[in-house]
Amino acid sequence: MHTDPTTLFRELWINYQSVTPSAQKIHGILGSAEGREDMVNDHIALRTFKLPPVELDALAAHFLSLGYQQGGEYHFESKKLYARHYEHPDPELPKVFISELLVEQCSAQLQAIVQKLVQGVSAEAVQQDNFLYSGRHWDLDYQTYNTLLEESEYAAWVAAWGYRANHFTVSINHLQQLDSVQAINQLLKEHGFTINASGGEVKGSPAELLEQSSTMADRVAMQFSDREAVIPSCFYEFALRYPDAHGRLYSGFVAASADRIFESTNSLA
Numbered sequence: 001m002h003t004d005p006t007t008l009f010r011e012l013w014i015n016y017q018s019v020t021p022s023a024q025k026i027h028g029i030l031g032s033a034e035g036r037e038d039m040v041n042d043h044i045a046l047r048t049f050k051l052p053p054v055e056l057d058a059l060a061a062h063f064l065s066l067g068y069q070q071g072g073e074y075h076f077e078s079k080k081l082y083a084r085h086y087e088h089p090d091p092e093l094p095k096v097f098i099s100e101l102l103v104e105q106c107s108a109q110l111q112a113i114v115q116k117l118v119q120g121v122s123a124e125a126v127q128q129d130n131f132l133y134s135g136r137h138w139d140l141d142y143q144t145y146n147t148l149l150e151e152s153e154y155a156a157w158v159a160a161w162g163y164r165a166n167h168f169t170v171s172i173n174h175l176q177q178l179d180s181v182q183a184i185n186q187l188l189k190e191h192g193f194t195i196n197a198s199g200g201e202v203k204g205s206p207a208e209l210l211e212q213s214s215t216m217a218d219r220v221a222m223q224f225s226d227r228e229a230v231i232p233s234c235f236y237e238f239a240l241r242y243p244d245a246h247g248r249l250y251s252g253f254v255a256a257s258a259d260r261i262f263e264s265t266n267s268l269a
Contacts, residue, residue, distance in 0.1 A: 015133035040174035043095035136162030145268040172240040203257035209250035
């Protein structure tokens with residue numbers, strides 16, 4: 001596993017950009033508005049299945065080994081997901097949000113498909129330095145992808161894309177000119193980007209100590225075992241955190257908002 005977080009996040013970013021063409025464009029748009037190139041990453045998100053050897057805990061081990069500590073846990077009953085976030089004692093390091101599909105709650109058909117996908121992944125592979133940005137570890141045909149899609153957008157996404165950052169997140173707290181979620185949304189819409197409008201373009205509120213928004217995922221060509229098809233890949237998120245009663249910036253997540261953010265990769269949105 002990686003010995004320092006900087007290397008891990010750099011590799012995750014390179015991999016994320018490779019399937020998210022809009023990321024560099026958005027980075028440039030925000031950089032021009034801010035008059036500087038550096039953006040602080042609030043958090044990344046990773047997705048997986050609740051099956052050994054790829055369950056949430058196996059992914060989290062990569063971050064625990066770098067000094068990260070477990071934060072809150074989150075339940076998304078309608079989507080059959082469970083998640084936890086992890087944060088580092090150094091507040092400048094990105095937080096990590098890891099979710100897993102509760103496969104045992106899904107249909108027998110989905111369970112059989114996903115079990116077959118992950119059975120070829122070894123525990124040793126999961127422990128490798130590059131696992132979190134290693135992509136797909138199994139063959140997948142387009143019909144199987146669509147079968148998963150009918151039941152769970154999340155399952156289909158993980159089946160197609162495998163292991164990589166599902167999104168990076170610009171910390172609005174570290175920007176100087178664009179100081180609100182609304183300002184970023186407006187700027188990106190002027191440049192032709194689509195903002196995730198599920199539950200409203202701004203998710204959360206100052207009262208919940210967190211406001212978020214996100215673009216809809218890029219649509220890129222994916223090579224399946226039998227054909228190529230254009231499907232949703234990854235997206236960019238924006239987060240503004242507010243101080244709690246003790247004056248500390250809130251470091252957790254709001255489940256209702258995260259529930260809507262998941263929909264940034266929906267294919268029919």
